[in-house]
Amino acid sequence: MKTFFNLIQEVQKQGKCHHCGGCVSFCSAINYGALKFDDTGRPCYSDIEKCVECGLCYMICPEISELDKEIKKIAKWSAPAGRIIGTSVACAKKSIVRKRGTDGGVVTAILLHLFKTGRINGAIVSKNSKKGSIPWLATSKEEILDSAGTHSDTSHGMANFADEYSTFSPSIEALKEMRKEGIKKIAFVGTPCQINTIRKMEAIGIVPTDSIEFCFGLFCAGNFIFHAKEFHQIEDKHGFKYKDIESINIKNNFIINLESGEQKIIPIKELDVVKRTACNLCKDFSAEYADISFGGIGADKGFTSIITRTPLGRAVLAEAFEKVLVSYKYEDNPKYATNAEDAILKASRKKKDKARINLKKIEEKGVSVIG
Template sequence: MEIFSTKEDCCGCTACASICAKNAIEMVKDEEGFLYPHIDTEKCVNCGLCAKVCPVKNNRVEKFTKQKAFIVRSHNEENVNASTSGGFFLPIAEWFIDQGGYVVGVCYDNKLNVIHKITNKKEELIDFRGSKYVQSNLADTFSKIRKLLNSNQKVLFSGTPCQVAGLKQYLRGNDQNLWCIDVVCHGVPSPKLWEKYISEMRTEYESNIKDIKFRSKVMGYHTGNMEIHFENGKHYYNTARTDMMLSCFFGEISSRPSCYHCRFKNIQHVSDFTIYDCWSYSKITGKKDDDKGWTHLIVQSEKGLETFEQLKECYEFVEADIRKGVNLDGSMIEKSAKPHPKRAEFYRDFDTETLSEHVKKYGLITKRDYAIDAIKKILFKLHILQFAKNLKG
C-alpha cells in the first residue's frame, strides 16, 4: 500500500496512522526532521483506509453561502497583549470549557517540543496562546478526539488548515460535536531546526529557557519579535530580520516540502473559523490602529455563526469584506510560499555546522539587517518607536 508518491503530497497530519486498525503505520522522522508515515508491509492488509482519509487525496470543501468576515479583538487586554494578534482563541476556548467541553491546541512540552494537547482546564489554556512556527507533533491526538466525540463530548480543535482537514477526513462524518479553528499558515519549519535553535540559544545565554514567544509585542504588534526569557534572568528579543529561527522561516528555506505546494489554499475551509493577522486595520475601518493587534476572522459554517453570536460580548469587532481582507492581509490563504532556491541544500548539509554558521552561509541575515534592527531598538528605548516602524528595508 502506498499513501503518497512524493513528499510534496504529504502534510504529516497523522490521519493515516490514526485510522490504521492494524497499527501498520508509524510516523517516522526523515533526514530533515519532518514526520512521514512509514508502512509495515508485514502488518498491512491493504484495506485502503489510509488513502481514504488522506486530506491531500480527498480535499473536498462544501461551499458555505453564509460565510462572513470580521475583524475582532478580545476585550481582555491581558489576553491581547499575550496573544499574537487580537486574542480570538482564548474567549472561545474558555466558553467551550464552561460548556463542559474539551479544547485541543498547540503548546510546548517540558522540553520545548511543539505538540498538540487536550485539556478541559481553563488554567491550561494560556499555554495555547501565541504562534509557534514549527510543525506540531499530533501523536495520537486524533484517536483521543474520536473517543471524546464517541462519548458525546464537545471538542474545539485548533491547528493548521491541513491538520483540520486531516482530522475531518479521519472522523469520516463523526464531527457533529466538533468545532475547528484553522490558522492561516505560511508554512511549517522542521522540529529539527527548532531543536537546534533552542539548543544554541541555551548555550549562548548559559541558561535554560523559562519562556518563549515567536511573535512578542514587546515593540508593538507591527514589529513582532522572537522574545526569550532565560532562567538566569537574561532576556533576548530580535525581529525576523536578525533572529535565526525567524529568518529561516520567513526566508522560505525551512518549511515542509508540501507547504510550497499546499493543497489547502482557498478562502473556503472545512473549519468553522479561519483566523489570520490583521495588519491593515486602519485601511479597512478608517480608524487609527493602536498597534495592539487585531485578528481577521472568517466564519466558515452555520455552527460557527451560531457560536460567534453567543460570544460577541467577549470581543470588540467590526464586520468586514472577505475579499478586501484577503487582498490586504491574507495572500497566504490562497497562495503557497515560494521556496528559497537553496532550500534542499539547506537541510542536506544542516548537520555539518552550527545554526548561526548555517544562517550566515545562506545569507539569511545580512549586516544591513543587523544595522536596521539596532537602530529600531535604540529608537524603541528612546520612546520614538513609530519612527522605527517607518524604517524601510
C-alpha cells in the same frame, strides 16, 4: 484498492507528506495497528502484515484528491479561497487572554467561552516541548488558557535544544488520547492541512471525528524545522539567544518576541531552507474548510482577523462577540474588515501560485529543487 503503500509512492516519495498524522491516527484508532511514526515524525509501517487493505488511510490523506469533491460540496466551497460568510477583526475582552494570545487572543477566548457554557469538554490545541510544538488535549479552563499563543518554552535551555525543533504540531495525534479517555464534544484547533484531513475523516464517518464539534483553523504560511546548527546561525545573524525568547509569531515574517520586549523580525523567505518540503506545495493559506479561520494578517497588533465559513461558525462568533470579544471599532475605519479580507485573499493567492510553480518543478526536475 489503494493503501498506505500508495501513499509512500504518491505522497511521501514526492515530498508532499505534511506529517498531519491522519493515516497513522486512523489506522491506530480502528485498531488495525499497521502504521506508526518513525523518529522524525514520518508515518511508516509498524507491521505491514496487519494492513487489511481497507484503503481509508489513502482516502483521508490531504494530498489525495479522492474525497475533495465531497468535502468541497459539504463545505459549500467556492473559489478563490473557500466559503466566506463574513470577515471581522477583534480581540479578547479579558486582558489576561489578550496578553497570553498570539494576536488578539480570539481563539482562546472562544475556546474558554465554549468550555464555560458546556459546549465542549476540551480542546485539541498545542503546547511547547524541547522538540517544538506538540499536540495537547486541554480539558480545563486553566489548560486552555495555558495553550494560548505560539510559545517557545526555553526552560529546557539551549544545551538541551533537541537535534530538531519543529513549529509543526501533529495535532491529529491527539485524537487517539481523546478516544482513549472517552472525551466527547471537542474543539479542534489546527493548520489548514489538518482541518482538511479532519473533514475527510468526517466525510466518511471515521470515529472519533464524530466527537469534534468545532474546527478552528489557523492561517498558515508554513512550518519550519530547525536543527541546532541552523538555529545558532539565525541567532548569530539576528543577535539574540534562544533562552531569551518569550514567544514566536508566524506571519509574512517570522517574528521573535524577546523577554526584554525587543522584537526580531526574520523575513519568511530567509527561512525557506528550513521550511518543511510539503509546505512549499501547500495551496491552503486560510483554512478553507474550517468553521472559523483565524490569523494576524490584515489586523493591527493585538487583534486577530477572523473569517466565518459555516453557519455553526457564524453562530459561535456572534455569541462570542456578545460575551468575550471586542470588535475593532468600525467608526475608526469602516474599511478595516474589507482590507483584512483583501490581505487574506492576497496571501491565499500567493500561496496557491507558489505551490503551482513548485509542483511543476517537482514534476519536471524532482523534489530537491523546490523552495
